[in-house]
Amino acid sequence: MSSLDDLLQTVRQRPEIDWQPLPEAWAELVAATHVARPQSVEALRELLRAANERAVPVFPVGGGTQLDWGLPAAREGFALCTQSLRQVIDYPARDMTITVQAGLTWAELADRLATENQWLPVDVPFAQQATVAGSVAANISGPRRFGYGTLRDYVIGIAVVTPDGKLARAGGRVVKNVAGYDLCKLYTGSFGTLAVIVELTFRVRPRPEASRLACVRCASLAAADRVFERLVRSRTRPVAVELLNHAGAVQLAAPGAESMQPTQWLVFVGFEGFGETVDWQLKQLADEFGGADGVEAVEVVPEPETASIWHRLTERRFVSSPVLFKAGCRPSQLAEFLDLADDAALAVQAHGATGIVWLWPTDPERVPGRDWFDQIHGWLSNRKGYLVVKGARWCRKEGVAPWGGERPDLTLMHRVKQTYDPNDILNPGRFITAEGATHSMQQS
Amino acid sequence: MATETATKVSRLVKRLTELVGPDGVLSSPVELVVYECDGYTLEKNRPDAVVFPRSTEQVRDIVRLCNELDVPFLPRGAGTSLAGGTVPVGGGVVIEFSRLNSILEVNLRDRYAVVQAGVVNLWITNRLKEHGYHYAPDPSSQGACTIGGNVATNSGGPHTLKYGVTVNHVLGVRAVLADGTVVELGGPVEDVPGYDLTGLLVGSEGTLAIVTEATVRLTRNPEAYRTLLAVFDSIDDATNTISEIIGAGIVPAALEMMDRLIIRAVEEAFGFGFPLDAEAVLIIEVDGLEVGLDREAEQVTAICRRNNCREVRRARDDAERAALWKSRKQAFGAIGRLSPSYCTQDGVVPRTALPHMLRFIRGVSEKYGIPIANVFHAGDGNIHPILLFDERDSDQVRRVLKASHDILEECIRLGGSVTGEHGIGVEKINFMPRLFSPDDLAVMVALKNLFNPTGRLSPGKMLPVGIRCLEQTHPGRKAPL
Ligand SMILES: Cc1cc2nc3c(=O)[nH]c(=O)nc-3n(C[C@H](O)[C@H](O)[C@H](O)COP(=O)(O)OP(=O)(O)OC[C@H]3O[C@@H](n4cnc5c(N)ncnc54)[C@H](O)[C@@H]3O)c2cc1C
Numbered sequence: 001m002s003s004l005d006d007l008l009q010t011v012r013q014r015p016e017i018d019w020q021p022l023p024e025a026w027a028e029l030v031a032a033t034h035v036a037r038p039q040s041v042e043a044l045r046e047l048l049r050a051a052n053e054r055a056v057p058v059f060p061v062g063g064g065t066q067l068d069w070g071l072p073a074a075r076e077g078f079a080l081c082t083q084s085l086r087q088v089i090d091y092p093a094r095d096m097t098i099t100v101q102a103g104l105t106w107a108e109l110a111d112r113l114a115t116e117n118q119w120l121p122v123d124v125p126f127a128q129q130a131t132v133a134g135s136v137a138a139n140i141s142g143p144r145r146f147g148y149g150t151l152r153d154y155v156i157g158i159a160v161v162t163p164d165g166k167l168a169r170a171g172g173r174v175v176k177n178v179a180g181y182d183l184c185k186l187y188t189g190s191f192g193t194l195a196v197i198v199e200l201t202f203r204v205r206p207r208p209e210a211s212r213l214a215c216v217r218c219a220s221l222a223a224a225d226r227v228f229e230r231l232v233r234s235r236t237r238p239v240a241v242e243l244l245n246h247a248g249a250v251q252l253a254a255p256g257a258e259s260m261q262p263t264q265w266l267v268f269v270g271f272e273g274f275g276e277t278v279d280w281q282l283k284q285l286a287d288e289f290g291g292a293d294g295v296e297a298v299e300v301v302p303e304p305e306t307a308s309i310w311h312r313l314t315e316r317r318f319v320s321s322p323v324l325f326k327a328g329c330r331p332s333q334l335a336e337f338l339d340l341a342d343d344a345a346l347a348v349q350a351h352g353a354t355g356i357v358w359l360w361p362t363d364p365e366r367v368p369g370r371d372w373f374d375q376i377h378g379w380l381s382n383r384k385g386y387l388v389v390k391g392a393r394w395c396r397k398e399g400v401a402p403w404g405g406e407r408p409d410l411t412l413m414h415r416v417k418q419t420y421d422p423n424d425i426l427n428p429g430r431f432i433t434a435e436g437a438t439h440s441m442q443q444s
Numbered sequence: 445m446a447t448e449t450a451t452k453v454s455r456l457v458k459r460l461t462e463l464v465g466p467d468g469v470l471s472s473p474v475e476l477v478v479y480e481c482d483g484y485t486l487e488k489n490r491p492d493a494v495v496f497p498r499s500t501e502q503v504r505d506i507v508r509l510c511n512e513l514d515v516p517f518l519p520r521g522a523g524t525s526l527a528g529g530t531v532p533v534g535g536g537v538v539i540e541f542s543r544l545n546s547i548l549e550v551n552l553r554d555r556y557a558v559v560q561a562g563v564v565n566l567w568i569t570n571r572l573k574e575h576g577y578h579y580a581p582d583p584s585s586q587g588a589c590t591i592g593g594n595v596a597t598n599s600g601g602p603h604t605l606k607y608g609v610t611v612n613h614v615l616g617v618r619a620v621l622a623d624g625t626v627v628e629l630g631g632p633v634e635d636v637p638g639y640d641l642t643g644l645l646v647g648s649e650g651t652l653a654i655v656t657e658a659t660v661r662l663t664r665n666p667e668a669y670r671t672l673l674a675v676f677d678s679i680d681d682a683t684n685t686i687s688e689i690i691g692a693g694i695v696p697a698a699l700e701m702m703d704r705l706i707i708r709a710v711e712e713a714f715g716f717g718f719p720l721d722a723e724a725v726l727i728i729e730v731d732g733l734e735v736g737l738d739r740e741a742e743q744v745t746a747i748c749r750r751n752n753c754r755e756v757r758r759a760r761d762d763a764e765r766a767a768l769w770k771s772r773k774q775a776f777g778a779i780g781r782l783s784p785s786y787c788t789q790d791g792v793v794p795r796t797a798l799p800h801m802l803r804f805i806r807g808v809s810e811k812y813g814i815p816i817a818n819v820f821h822a823g824d825g826n827i828h829p830i831l832l833f834d835e836r837d838s839d840q841v842r843r844v845l846k847a848s849h850d851i852l853e854e855c856i857r858l859g860g861s862v863t864g865e866h867g868i869g870v871e872k873i874n875f876m877p878r879l880f881s882p883d884d885l886a887v888m889v890a891l892k893n894l895f896n897p898t899g900r901l902s903p904g905k906m907l908p909v910g911i912r913c914l915e916q917t918h919p920g921r922k923a924p925l
Contacts, residue, residue, distance in 0.1 A: 094691035095794040095825075117693060139635070150635075152643060153612050166883040174792040176824040176864040178598045178647050179872075179879050180906070181888045182611065185643025194639075206693030232553060233576075235667065237733065277736035328633045330554040354634050355554070385633050403637045409629050412621075413639045419894045420887075432639060 003054035004076060008034075011050050016043035022079060029067040029392060030059040035079040041167065041198050047080065048196060049165030055423045058163075060192035062134025063105060065126040068392045069138060069191060070402050070430035077425070082133055085198060088112055090173070097156065097173055099201040102133030118204045121148040121239075123314040133197040139189030142314045143270060146353040147239025148205075155184040157201030160194075163421050168195070175203050186416070191431040194420045208272035213301040213309055214285050215255065216267040221245075221342070223294025224265040225335035228352050231269070234288055236281040240270035241353040242313055245338075247362050248347040252312045255301065262344060264296070267352065268313065313349070321360040323367065323391030329380055331355040337385070341376050343368070355385075370398040377404055403431065453492045456513055460495050460537070463505050468543075470494040479520070479538050484528040485835065486787065486845075487870050491532040494520075498543045500618060500626060500656040507654065508624040510537055510900060518902035519654045521562065521593030524585045526788050527869025529597065529649055533904030541592050544656060547571055555662045556615060556632040561592030561655050565599075572662065580607040580663040583865070584773040595655050598647030600865040602698040602772065605823040606731075607663060609865070611646040618657035619645060622901040631659055644891075649867050650902045652895040666697070666731035670741035671759040671768060674726040674748040675719050679703060679806075682724035683799040685751040686822045689728070690795045694743055697731040699823030703802075705782065706775050706819040706830075713778035716771045722754065726822065727772055775819045776830070782817065783832035789848050790866040791855035795825040801854065805829050808850050812843040826864035827855075853878075868906045876908050885909075 001009075012019060018037040022030070038044035051058045057077025061067065064081075082103035090099040093116040100109060106127040113119050123142025124135050141150045157171035160183075170183035187197060218224040224243055231241060244266045249257035254266055271281045286298045301309055329337050334355055338348060341359060345366035350357040361367040377387040381404065389395055389402040410432070417424075418434040457471045470476060471493045480488040492515065497503045510517040516536030523530050532538055541562030549558040552575055557568060565586040568579040582601035583589055589599070595617065600609040607613075616630030630642035645653055676682040682701060689699065702710065703724050711718045718725060726748070730740045745756045759765040779786050793801045802818065805827070809816040820828040831847055833840040852862045852875060862868075862875045876885065889909050896902075 092794060092796065094687065094796050096690060097794075141635075145634075149608070149612060152640060153608060162887060166886065167881075168887040169880065169884045170888070172792075172859075172861050172879075174794055174825055174860045174864075176600060176604075176609065176792050176821070176826045177861040178865055178867055179861050179863050180868070180876065180884070181652075181891055182598070182643060182647045183887065183891075185611070185640045185646075188643075189635075189640055206695065229553065232555070235733075237664070273732070274736035274739060276739070277733050280733065280735040326635075328635050330551075330632055332551075332553045356634060384631055386637055388637050407638070409627055409638065409641065412627060412629075412641060415894055416639055416641070416891075419890050 004056050004078070007050055007054050007056050011047055014043060014046070016040050017047060018084065023064065026061070026064050026067055026079065029072055030061065030079050031057065031073045031076045032059055032078045035061065035081050037081045037084045039084050041085065041161070044080070044085070044196065044198065045161050045165040045167060048161050048163055051077070052163040052165070052423055052425055055425060057428050058425050059427055060137070060196045062103060062131030062137070063126065063129035065130045066134060066138040066140070069390050071392055071395060073428045073430065075428060080196065082131060082196070082198070089199065093118065096204050097175060097201055098204055099157065099173060099199065100132055102198045102200065103131050106130045106132060106135055113204055114207070117207050119207045120154055120202055120204050122151055122154065125315045132200055136188050136200060137190060137192050137197060143240035143242050143310070143351055145351060146241055147270070147272070152185055152188045154202045154204075155188055155200055156203050158184045158187055158197060159199035160187060161196045161198055163195070163423065163425055167198070171201065173201050192427045193417060193431045194426065196426070210275040210278040211270070211272045211306060211310070212278050212282055212303070213306055214269050214282055215299045215301060216269060216285075216289055217256075217296040217299070218265045218267060219294045219296055220263055221265055221335055221338055224267055226292070226294060227267050227289060228331065228334070230288070230292070231353065234285070236269075236271065236284050236288070238269045238353070239272050240268070240313075241351070242268040242270075243348070243350040243352040244268070245342060245348040247344065248349045251347045251362060252349070254309070255299070255305070268309070270310070323360065323389060323394035325359040325387060325389055327357040327359065327376070327380060327385065327387045329355045329357075329383060329385035333383060333385065337380065340379055367394070370400055373398065373400050381405060452513075456515060456537070457493050459509055459513070460493055460506065463509065464495055464497055464502055468496045468498070479523075479530075479532065482523040482525040482528065482530040484526050484787070484869065484871055485785070486841070487528045487531050489532050489535065491538045492535045494538040494540050496540050496543045500620065503539060503620045503654060503656050504624050504626055506537065506539055507620050507622070511624065511898070514900070516900045516903050519561075519592060519596070519650050521590030522564070522585075522588045524589045525593065525597065525869060526790065526866040527863065527871040529867050529869040529905065531870050533870060536900075539654065541590055548657065551632070552577060552662065554632055556659055557662055558657060558659050559591050560657055561590060561595070563591050565589050565591060565594055568660065576665050577662045578665055579660055580604070580613055581610045584776065586773070591658050591660070592655050595646050595658055596648065596650045597865065597867040600821065600824070600826065602700050602769075602821060605699055605821065606695050606697045611643055613661040613663070614642060614646050614658055615661055616642050616659040617645055617655045619653040619655045621653050622896040622898065627653070649869065649906045651892060651905050651907070654901070668734040668737050669697070669729055669731045669765060670737055671765045672728045672741060672744060673757045673759070673768065674728060675722045675754045675757070676724045676726070677722065677752070677754055679724050679802050680799055681752045682726055683802050683822075685726060685748050685753065686798055687796050688747050688751065689744060690823060692743070692747060694740065696728050696744065696823060698727065698729040700727040700772055701725070701818065701820055701822040702727070702772065702775065703818040705815065705817035709778040709781045709817070710771045710775050712781055714767070714771045714774070716767055718771070727768060772819070779817065779830060779832070783815070783834070785833050785835035787831045787833070787844055787848060788866075789827070789829045789831065789851055790863050791827050791852055791860060792864040793825050793827065793855055793858045793860040795823070797858045797860070798822065798825060801827060801858065804854050805851060808847045812847040814840070814843050814847050816847070821864070824864065825860065870904055873904070873906065873908050876906070
């Protein structure tokens with residue numbers, strides 16, 4: 001009997017664990033035929049301990065919206081879904097913190113915060129499905145990261161279950177706290193490879209009174225780059241600066257995209273805060289950039305369309321493409337990078353002011369291959385940037401390592417993984433792997 | 445025994461001198477006295493030597509030497525720690541950072557700077573003055589404390605209420621690990637794939653690695669400020685105001701409180717013009733674009749008024765604003781006027797619990813007959829009760845320790861923490877098992893064992909393991925282990 005079968009026989013009878021066949025959409029993305037949904041943290045602990053004792057791989061899953069980061073494991077195990085753990089544990093709104101269980105969806109969290117006119121200003125796509133813990137594990141961010149930071153800036157307390165079944169907490173429920181190691185940082189962005197997150201405490205913020213977008217139409221990439229350069233010194237203080245190429249604008253159905261020239265670029269600039277402050281900035285932006293060299297127009301997105309554009313800037317890039325590339329460089333390197341990477345068949349959306357770029361093919365006939373990847377990856381790596389891939393199937397087909405090549409700091413990361421997951425059961429192979437093992441960071 | 449130790453020490457000093465030259469090592473007992481403790485004076489221990497490296501490579505070589513000779517070592521910045529973070533438990537080598545003090549790179553377009561660990565916090569902001577940028581974390585000690593110390597303790601300051609603490613502004617570090625390996629983690633490019641080891645090192649109190657360089661985020665200066673001084677006749681009114689401002693969804697840039705005792709000391713020292721008969725004042729700053737700022741200031745003022753505020757003054761100009769902040773940030777320095785010794789506590793409570801907490805502190809003060817002054821980061825719920833006493837009177841010392849203990853226990857009971865920014869150090873190590881379960885601690889210990897397996901790097905700090913806990917009954921020299 002395989003260790004997986006042995007495990008299933010042992011824990012399957014437990015009423016607090018709901019076993020189901022793996023949803024079709026997750027097939028190929030996790031090496032499992034079944035998904036377990038523990039109904040309590042205790043049951044989750046027991047399940048993990050049992051898997052660890054038998055070295056059976058466990059694939060932690062939330063809403064399943066970010067499963068094609070990295071490669072699925074070669075060894076078969078089971079998916080462990082947190083969706084049944086979805087309570088709001090404590091919401092002292094006047095302290096501006098909230099403590100929730102892992103499987104609450106991002107939309108449920110947002111709805112709850114909205115009742116107190118609060119929010120967590122991180123843009124999470126597929127918010128109806130994405131869970132809070134999954135979003136933290138995948139370190140999701142979007143346009144507003146420029147103005148508000150990323151999840152690492154909002155997670156102030158965490159509880160995880162380690163492979164050997166320990167329930168371990170770090171941080172706390174108050175907004176300022178330096179007692180003990182800040183393991184919140186370690187688990188944020190760790191893609192479920194170190195422990196299973198079961199509870200999170202966030203600091204939250206008051207919702208801004210107004211939120212608006214303006215669109216700066218640029219004749220060329222060079223002109224867009226000049227806009228960026230000047231935005232850094234502008235009197236306005238945007239919370240988001242998004243750059244789209246022609247294909248990107250078409251994919252997002254941005255206003256006026258159809259009439260755009262292929263050489264044109266759009267820069268969406270977001271402002272949030274008091275109504276009068278936002279209005280002043282929209283006008284100021286027009287004053288500063290209207291008529292600037294290479295700027296064809298500065299248009300305010302009409303109020304009724306604003307929410308929809310924010311939504312598309314958060315959401316659209318994840319839709320329907322078999323592969324999505326994420327690149328990182330310094331903002332000042334962005335134009336040079338895009339000049340190199342740009343291709344009519346690639347849509348580009350960049351969180352311009354932070355140097356993070358998303359690229360995805362718009363034409364199934366013209367999907368870039370390994371040569372393109374290697375060239376761009378090499379250029380970025382030489383400049384301490386990176387290129388990573390969301391798209392396990394594409395990676396396998398092209399023989400590309402989804403997380404890029406070797407880096408000196410990986411040695412230490414392997415050792416962290418080995419310390420916390422010595423049997424390599426948590427998402428083995430997906431992200432950082434235990435020392436010595438073949439791992440998906442390595443160029444294959 | 446004694447001679448054997450002496451021989452070992454002189455061998456250590458000779459080898460250190462070979463690495464950094466004779467002007468880079470201190471070893472005479474008189475010179476070492478300074479390095480027995482830091483801003484927390486209730487625990488002391490003398491190191492065997494202090495060494496002043498000039499480069500990351502020298503730090504690496506010193507670390508390798510200490511490992512070879514099996515002596516403990518620890519980094520030290522300006523020594524302003526208030527938790528005994530720099531006490532050389534077990535003696536050994538103090539690695540002092542004052543010569544690693546260059547700002548290596550400033551990049552405004554990409555909003556970052558690379559600085560060596562010995563750079564003083566305020567130097568970065570001073571360097572950026574004409575450019576309209578600053579380094580946001582602003583501990584009150586910013587004129588003295590170093591970036592290395594800030595990274596180690598994840599320092600905060602008055603303006604971290606809006607702008608975040610050190611970890612929100614550190615993008616990467618260069619560090620020497622406990623075995624002498626040099627690593628580079630993170631950097632100016634955001635979201636570098638892999639674990640966030642930079643975030644993990646921030647706040648690790650020098651127990652995981654020695655930071656030699658940091659890449660820090662630069663923040664644009666706000667266009668305008670409104671700096672308000674609200675005067676209260678009762679502490680309750682002041683603390684209720686704090687809760688109400690936060691509860692109303694206003695995020696001031698800073699929200700600080702000072703009570704009567706502190707007001708008196710600060711007024712004597714700086715003559716700002718604080719009302720001496722007030723029970724408490726709040727310094728409330730809102731900042732941002734000029735447009736809309738008056739509305740925010742008015743919202744704040746209205747809340748103060750609703751809570752029986754006696755008056756709200758507004759800083760007329762930059763000079764007055766600067767004078768007000770100077771009074772606040774140097775308040776600790778003024779305490780010498782009140783008492784020969786003092787112990788600054790650091791705890792955190794949910795902000796709605798501040799009215800209760802301040803009443804509790806007053807009760808503790810009465811119970812133990814120890815005057816307690818309060819000056820703190822009110823908007824974060826981060827209290828700093830300052831216990832005034834005379835170090836030479838052992839009974840007072842005993843009462844100070846008990847009073848501190850009661851206050852911190854109450855913070856825990858309210859769901860808060862025993863440290864918001866000063867760290868655990870040696871001072872609060874016995875509180876760790878009160879805040880965390882054995883399983884929580886086991887996960888932290890595993891990390892420490894990975895990074896610092898021999899425990900030679902800064903022993904006796906933060907985690908109650910391996911080395912015995914220091915007993916907090918008697919201040920004074922601890923024998924080397
Ligand atoms: C008057 C006064 C006011 C203060 N106000 C504040 C405040 O508002 N907010 C706040 O957060 N703190 C405050 N503090 C506490 C203190 O200033 C901070 O903790 C500061 O970060 C310490 O910096 P330092 O350079 O003095 O470090 P040190 O005191 O020398 O060291 C502190 C800790 O950091 C470690 N360390 C030092 N350098 C390194 C390095 N290069 N690599 C790794 N570890 C290192 C040390 O081993 C030690 O554990 C105040 C202190 C005083 C005396």
